Amino acid sequence: MIVDTICIVLVSLGLLFFVGGAVGVIRFPDFYTRMHAAGKGDTMSVFLVLVGLAVYQLGDFSLGNALVAGKILFITVFIMWASPTSTHALIRAGLEEGQKVWTRDDKKEESEK
Amino acid sequence: MSAVSDFPDWGDPNSPANSYRLSQHYVTETIHETSVPNMVTAVLADYRGYDTMFETVVIFTAGIAIIGILRRFGNDDKDAAKPTLYTKKPDLIIDTTCRLMIPIIQLFALYVIAHGHHSPGGGFQGGVIFGASFILLAVSRDLQAAQKWVPEKRILNLAGIGVLIYAGFGLGSLLLGQNFLDYAILHKIMPATPIEARSHSMLGVEIGVAFTVTAIMFSIYSNLASNGSMKEGL
Structure with a gap:
């Protein structure tokens, strides 16, 4: 019962972060802010969802389930490494390629139009 | 779309594909006949061994075809557009992460x-993952760094060896007086019962498949990324 509650809370929080990331990718004005939303949102949400699933596996405790939970946690660690690094690599590539940074002046121009 | 509702349910044990006698045989007898718990692998590498062998050959041929089409020798192209994604020296963050991740991937x-x-799992999947680790090395540093570990010559040797390992298991059983790829007879040269010999031979042919897939994956990547020159790529 407690395990189920923890699991539901974690997975729902993760889905909330997913929604945040998705909205950010659509709504933010330039490449860098969009990567910011995608990178942070996805890392956090995948982390929460996978930890939630691991907790769910541990609810019915046995050696096999513990092994599955351990594997899920390994995936979590792996994503925590890979996702921020790939965000960093993309941003860096964008910077080298000369993507423009969105500033306050752009906002004024947009509102004048 | 209207026909979709007529499909059997997912996992329905009475659907035509599952109630056919052959599948019943695979489901119930695989463990007794081959001592392999994963019946998909048993069908793939043992019952349908020919098919998988020639799939490996198809991958090998695809790799050779890519090399034949794209590979250019000599340094002729001065005007060819150079990829400019990573012009500076390797980034510290990317470098460190890849250093950590590549061994784990392998x-x-x-x-x-x-x-x-x-x-x-199996040879195809594992081979692709192994090939991807070299591709990650090539992406995170440059193509030369990855080429140091897997030069072109070694790649082609590995791809050939993979197919030969697979065919060798077939020929081995042929030489011992059974049909091609009928692994049970290999128990004469393995410390195993005839049924266990099937399981061990399946592992053997998977390793052969993995050799070929790893080599061809990286070969295709390096040819495509460097425009066939194998010198500079993404």
Whole structure:
């Protein structure tokens, strides 16, 4: 019962972060802010969802389930490494390629139009 | 779309595909006939061994075809547009992460290959993961760094060896007086019962498949990324 509650809370929080990331990718004005939303949102949400699933596996405790939970946690660690690094690599590539940074002046121009 | 509702339910044991006698045989007898718990691998590498052998040959041929089409020798192209994604020296963050991740990816690839007859996995999947680790090295540094580990010559040797390992298991059983790829007879040269010999041979052919797939994956990547010159790529 407690395990189920923890699991539901974690997975729902993760889905909330997913929604945040998705909205950010659509709504933010330039490449860098969009990567910011995608990178942070996805890392956090995948982390929460996978930890939630691991907790769910541990609810019915046995050696096999513990092994599955351990594997899920390994995936979590792996994503925590890979996702921020790939965000960093993309941003860096964008910077080298000369993507423009969105500033306050752009906002004024947009509102004048 | 209206026909979709007529499909059998997912996992329905009475659907035509599952109630056919052949599938029943695979489901109930695989463990007794081959001592391999994963019946998908048993069908793939044993019952349908020919098919998988020639799939490996198809991958080998695809790799050779890519090399034949794209590979250019000599340094002729001065005007060709150079990829400019990573012009500076390797980034510290990317470098460190890849240093951490590549060994783990390779270890996991070996696990997938070696565990192919017990759990989902096998030579094709493990080979792709292993090839991807070299591609990651090539992406995170440059093509030259990856070429240091797997030069072109070694790649082609590996791809050929993979197919030969697979065919060798077939020929081995042929030489011992059984049909091609009928592994049970290999128990004469293995410390195993005839049924266990099937399981061990499946591991053997998976390793052969993995060799070929790893080599061809990286070969295709390096040819496509460097425009066939194998010198500079993404």
